[in-house]
Amino acid sequence: MPLVRYRKVVILGYRCVGKTSLAHQFVEGEFSEGYDPTVENTYSKIVTLGKDEFHLHLVDTAGQDEYSILPYSFIIGVHGYVLVYSVTSLHSFQVIESLYQKLHEGHGKTREVQAVEGKKLAESWGATFMESSARENQLTQGIFTKVIQEIARVENSYGQERRCHLM
Numbered sequence: 001m002p003l004v005r006y007r008k009v010v011i012l013g014y015r016c017v018g019k020t021s022l023a024h025q026f027v028e029g030e031f032s033e034g035y036d037p038t039v040e041n042t043y044s045k046i047v048t049l050g051k052d053e054f055h056l057h058l059v060d061t062a063g064q065d066e067y068s069i070l071p072y073s074f075i076i077g078v079h080g081y082v083l084v085y086s087v088t089s090l091h092s093f094q095v096i097e098s099l100y101q102k103l104h105e106g107h108g109k110t111r112e113v114q115a116v117e118g119k120k121l122a123e124s125w126g127a128t129f130m131e132s133s134a135r136e137n138q139l140t141q142g143i144f145t146k147v148i149q150e151i152a153r154v155e156n157s158y159g160q161e162r163r164c165h166l167m
């Protein structure tokens with residue numbers, strides 16, 4: 001049975017740019033010409049990508065502007081964002097740039113080690129590289145499955161020199 005992974009995605013953008021319409025079209029397969037300002041709404045959908053299943057929790061937000069303060073619920077435990085602007089509003093385009101900056105500030109700690117550096121180090125050892133977040137339960141299963149697979153691979157490799165694999 002495939003593992004169903006939870007993903008929380010928040011839709012941000014200026015007022016009346018089509019955030020609700022986008023979510024509604026994706027989840028319900030419908031479009032409405034009507035406009036009803038959103039306070040906050042959530043949608044759930046199971047998304048299958050190849051062999052993987054994801055429980056997508058979509059958060060449709062009330063429109064923001066450059067002065068909006070993003071609540072923690074839009075930052076903590078969020079796996080991804082969709083930043084929406086309207087092609088008929090230059091201002092809405094400028095707002096997503098400011099939202100992008102706020103999201104970066106909101107995440108506090110900045111990255112000091114790039115994934116590519118970890119990958120390079122692992123490669124220099126002939127080891128496998130995986131970057132994970134325990135908080136987001138990202139790849140945590142995968143890491144330990146991979147270790148077991150690697151141990152089995154080394155044990156089963158007939159006639160090859162036995163060596164310890166570092167990950």
Ligand SMILES: Nc1nc2c(ncn2[C@@H]2O[C@H](COP(=O)(O)OP(=O)(O)OP(=O)(O)O)[C@@H](O)[C@H]2O)c(=O)[nH]1
Pocket residue numbers: 013014015016017018019020021022032033034035036037038039061062063064
């Ligand atoms: N022509 C056109 N109209 C759209 C499109 N997407 C949304 N609309 C219309 O734009 C208006 C606003 O759409 P919403 O999806 O409610 O916009 P929103 O960003 O969720 O609005 P807020 O809740 O105020 O933030 C509605 O009248 C929609 O019918 C689109 O792709 N093309």
